[in-house]
Amino acid sequence: MSEAPDGKYQRRKTSVSLLYAHLVFSVKYRRKVITPRVRNALISAAYKTCARLGVVLTEANGEADHLHLMVLFPPSLALSKIVQAVKAESSGAVRRQAFPEVVRKLRGDAFWSPSYFVASCGGAPLEIVKAYIQGQNADAGTAS
Numbered sequence: 001m002s003e004a005p006d007g008k009y010q011r012r013k014t015s016v017s018l019l020y021a022h023l024v025f026s027v028k029y030r031r032k033v034i035t036p037r038v039r040n041a042l043i044s045a046a047y048k049t050c051a052r053l054g055v056v057l058t059e060a061n062g063e064a065d066h067l068h069l070m071v072l073f074p075p076s077l078a079l080s081k082i083v084q085a086v087k088a089e090s091s092g093a094v095r096r097q098a099f100p101e102v103v104r105k106l107r108g109d110a111f112w113s114p115s116y117f118v119a120s121c122g123g124a125p126l127e128i129v130k131a132y133i134q135g136q137n138a139d140a141g142t143a144s
Contacts, residue, residue, distance in 0.1 A: 015075050020058070020122035023069045023079075025087055026113040031105045032064035038099050042067055045093035049086045053077060070121065079118055087112045 009016050027033055034042065043060040046069060050057040056072040067090075073082060091111035094102055102111070123129070 010072070010074060012074065012076075017075045018123060019073050019075060020120065021071050021073060021079055021082075022117075022119045022121045023071065023083060023086075024066055024117040025069075025083075026066045026115070028106060028110050028113050030065045030113075033099075033102045033105050034062055034064050034067065035099070035101050038094060038102060039067070041094050041097055041099075042090045045090040046086050049089045050082070053082060053085060055082055083116050083118070087116070 009018050039062055042062070046060060046067075047057050050071060054074055055077065057069060058072055059068070059070040061068055069086070071082060073079065091109075094111055095109065124132075
């Protein structure tokens with residue numbers, strides 16, 4: 001797999017792609033438990049998980065109650081699978097370290113809310129892509 005943090009296409013045996021997604025995970029009950037050291041543990045686990053899946057984690061940061069990730073992913077991998085793996089492994093990593101700020105405010109095994117936000121990002125604006133697609137058959141009117 002070729003990585004594309006510089007905006008170049010990922011070339012694989014059967015596909016060429018450039019798929020970026022912005023993911024946001026919220027802490028269960030929106031508890032403010034992500035301190036700088038918890039954030040570092042979450043991001044470290046996310047990097048490891050993404051690398052294992054063949055996903056490039058290009059950006060990561062967050063605030064006290066949520067985490068933002070920008071990933072470059074292959075078309076053969078569903079975003080829901082990426083989310084599931086990253087949330088499970090990062091939650092487990094934080095729980096294993098038993099940070100007091102987390103243990104005090106969250107009970108049980110769950111760290112993340114079961115929901116998440118995802119938006120595609122990167123590439124040309126939608127209006128430009130639409131115009132490009134609409135113009136594809138403009139010169140083909142005489143072909144049969």
